[in-house]
Amino acid sequence: MKYMSEYRDPELAKQYLKEIKNTVTQDWKIMEVCGGQTHTLVKNGIIDMLPKEVEMIHGPGCPVCVTPLHLIDKAIYLALEEKVILCSFGDMLRVPGAEKSLLEAKAEGGDIRILYSPLEAVKIAESNPDKEVVFFAVGFETTAPANALSVIHAHRKNLKNYSILASHVLVPPAIENVMEDPDSHIDGFLAAGHVCTIMGNLEYYPLVEKYKVPIVVTGFEPLDILQGILMVVRQLEAKKAEVENQYVRIVREEGNLEAQKMIYDVFEITDRLWRGMEVIPMSGYKVKDKYADFDATIKFKVHIPEAEENQDCIAGEIMKGIKKPVQCPEFGKKCKPTNPLGAPMVSSEGACAAYFHYSGLVEA
Amino acid sequence: MCLAIPGKINSIELQYDGKVRMAKVNFGGIVKEASLEMLPEAEIGDYVLVHVGVAISKVDEEEAHKTFKYLKEIGDLGDLVDVDDYLPQNDD
Ligand code: SF4
Numbered sequence: 001m002k003y004m005s006e007y008r009d010p011e012l013a014k015q016y017l018k019e020i021k022n023t024v025t026q027d028w029k030i031m032e033v034c035g036g037q038t039h040t041l042v043k044n045g046i047i048d049m050l051p052k053e054v055e056m057i058h059g060p061g062c063p064v065c066v067t068p069l070h071l072i073d074k075a076i077y078l079a080l081e082e083k084v085i086l087c088s089f090g091d092m093l094r095v096p097g098a099e100k101s102l103l104e105a106k107a108e109g110g111d112i113r114i115l116y117s118p119l120e121a122v123k124i125a126e127s128n129p130d131k132e133v134v135f136f137a138v139g140f141e142t143t144a145p146a147n148a149l150s151v152i153h154a155h156r157k158n159l160k161n162y163s164i165l166a167s168h169v170l171v172p173p174a175i176e177n178v179m180e181d182p183d184s185h186i187d188g189f190l191a192a193g194h195v196c197t198i199m200g201n202l203e204y205y206p207l208v209e210k211y212k213v214p215i216v217v218t219g220f221e222p223l224d225i226l227q228g229i230l231m232v233v234r235q236l237e238a239k240k241a242e243v244e245n246q247y248v249r250i251v252r253e254e255g256n257l258e259a260q261k262m263i264y265d266v267f268e269i270t271d272r273l274w275r276g277m278e279v280i281p282m283s284g285y286k287v288k289d290k291y292a293d294f295d296a297t298i299k300f301k302v303h304i305p306e307a308e309e310n311q312d313c314i315a316g317e318i319m320k321g322i323k324k325p326v327q328c329p330e331f332g333k334k335c336k337p338t339n340p341l342g343a344p345m346v347s348s349e350g351a352c353a354a355y356f357h358y359s360g361l362v363e364a
Numbered sequence: 365m366c367l368a369i370p371g372k373i374n375s376i377e378l379q380y381d382g383k384v385r386m387a388k389v390n391f392g393g394i395v396k397e398a399s400l401e402m403l404p405e406a407e408i409g410d411y412v413l414v415h416v417g418v419a420i421s422k423v424d425e426e427e428a429h430k431t432f433k434y435l436k437e438i439g440d441l442g443d444l445v446d447v448d449d450y451l452p453q454n455d456d
Binding site for chain 1 (some may be wrong): 371402404417430432438
């Protein structure tokens with residue numbers, strides 16, 4: 001496919017790898033923030049072909065993985081309510097809640113619909129006026145405009161039976177959180193290209209200034225990632241710390257201003273709990289008061305106890321890049337995609353799932 | 365979940381009483397609908413990046429070549445790389 005397959009060329013990939021090898025003179029730890037990039041790295045074996053000096057650390061950029069347990073339990077609770085149709089992206093389905101997953105709730109009779117776009121949920125609400133349609137709106141900045149747009153559409157159509165259960169997280173505060181953690185020692189970052197497609201690059205200049213680390217906005221195909229790594233390594237070797245944009249075919253410096261307008265129409269910034277990590281100040285979006293009628297947390301007063309995380313799962317350390325999936329004692333043993341103990345084993349952006357499927361370390 | 369895929373706009377129609385531009389976007393043969401509300405400048409024939417049913421960016425055809433030129437630009441391996449071998453091909 002145009003603008004995809006040519007960025008997978010194995011010959012040019014080899015030349016990039018060679019150039020990385022020629023450039024590097026000492027050990028560097030580089031974090032790819034986004035789970036989609038983790039999958040490209042592991043799936044294509046790039047991680048094993050990089051020179052030993054370059055260690056890739058997998059970051060917290062998996063929205064499914066960081067959605068708090070309590071919120072998943074709320075979604076499951078709502079899904080089992082008689083008059084609710086719960087809509088969600090497919091990735092959320094198998095994520096374990098305290099007692100069950102959405103998939104198990106579906107088997108118990110919950111009306112759960114897997115959608116490609118939140119705009120479809122609005123259509124479902126329109127054609128089911130006697131039902132309450134709740135969209136489980138998880139995601140990073142990339143997905144926030146689409147989720148906001150669904151609220152704008154529902155508002156425009158004057159629908160009274162549509163709401164979103166919002167769990168939106170933001171990348172720059174997560175980078176800050178990683179840099180402040182004394183256990184993680186990251187020398188440079190590949191920033192998530194699709195997040196920057198929406199938000200632009202401006203938020204990264206203060207981070208570069210404060211932490212003196214290179215941040216390269218990077219795409220998702222193998223050549224994108226290899227070029228991004230090379231750009232970070234070149235900066236590190238030259239003792240530079242700058243914001244650079246590898247993904248120039250997609251990302252503009254200021255981002256997509258129309259999309260930002262929609263986000264700020266519907267959402268405001270709030271503190272947010274990241275599953276397995278902690279509450280990170282100003283790291284998420286919540287629905288603004290003016291759209292309170294479309295906020296499922298206000299519309300439905302769900303009182304369920306806060307459950308404990310599964311003690312065997314070290315997802316928090318995985319998400320912060322402190323440990324690799326293979327360092328988890330349950331990886332591939334008690335924890336598999338068919339029977340996951342934690343979200344990173346099920347999400348298409350989860351690091352544990354990437355290692356399970358592609359690293360050749362376990363028999364899938 | 366941040367997965368987003370580039371495709372070519374085949375056609376554009378107005379929905380929601382003419383308030384919203386919806387496009388039919390061709391992803392290597394598979395055609396899907398995408399909202400153009402965040403890309404007011406997008407036109408038929410443009411390549412756009414689509415995420416969960418919403419077009420979020422126009423692919424910049426000029427800049428798209430940079431990944432193939434980068435090694436040459438920074439020097440060393442330059443002679444080995446013939447940019448023309450890698451330029452995006454039209455696939456429609
Ligand atoms: S392998 Fe499973 S148990 Fe271990 S951290 Fe990953 S999701 Fe949790």
